[in-house]
Amino acid sequence: MHMNVAPYLLTEDRAEYERVLDDALSTAHTRPELAGFGTWLTAAQLRAMAVNATALITTAAASEYAHFTKVREAGRVAVATRVPARQDGSGAGIVAILTVMVPVLAGSAAVIFLLVGAVLRAVAPGLRFGGTLLTAGLVFGALAAAGLVCAGAGLLVTALRNSPAATVTSAAAAGGPEDELARAREAWRHALLERGIVPFLRDALAATEPPDQQGP
Incomplete structure (x- = not known):
């Protein structure tokens, strides 16, 4: 059962958020700011904390997410309006x-x-x-x-x-809206990772660091 879902995070993007989170956890050992990862908090514990804090974390990338959803909706409207045109x-x-x-x-x-x-x-x-x-x-x-x-x-x-593959091909040939959508999605993912998830994990590790790790 999923916990908090940010008011502006659509249900269809919940899986994408969790994929970015899983990517961050899988590469956490390569980030100096996440020192202590796996020592006093496991990946499963950090993941559960980040899932529960979805609303807080996703606010860090709110502007990128708004642009991504706007581009995606525009693409869907464009595809929907092309179908009746063939019946004129x-x-x-x-x-x-x-x-x-x-x-x-x-x-x-x-x-x-x-x-x-x-x-x-x-x-x-x-x-x-x-x-x-x-x-x-x-x-x-x-x-x-x-x-x-x-x-x-x-x-x-x-x-x-009228197949989906033909629709995608036509869209790409018409000016590349799929490329724009991909760029918008990647911008949101990057902002979500660097400004939301990684800082949250860093703060979570710092807050739960044992006293003996902080020196006398």
Whole structure:
């Protein structure tokens, strides 16, 4: 169960905060200001203290976090507005309807012609009209098969165009908003680490340092 969550720290960023905290703890032995790490306070104890003090620690990087969330929200709005724009052309809708209807109509006609032609061929073998109907049925059957292939290809192209990967690629090609978001996230992470988490860990170690470690 998570304890304090800063009022401005969104739930979706809680995991990112804890990742920065874990990175700080994993490299604490390389920081002179965190001397005593693991001696009188373990990594687990320090982590629990930092998780409980989330609201206090994250205020040190409030401005960077506000910029990060603003850039992220702008990117989401931009992606959302690009999707309806693809539906503006009426020509595309007509083509889609025809792509679906042609195989259905052609398939129905093929079934009717083949059935009637087969019945006439069986009842009156000498009647040429039965053969004509069978030929027409085969032609419509081929047309239905070709329509199904075209419809399948159209659905595949549409699915690929609307996939998340295609959206990200289009966004990157349009001017690199993903790069701006990455920079904003990294700026927040750096401020959170250097101005929030590390000073908190330093103060926690200093406050719990045994008296005999401070000299006579």
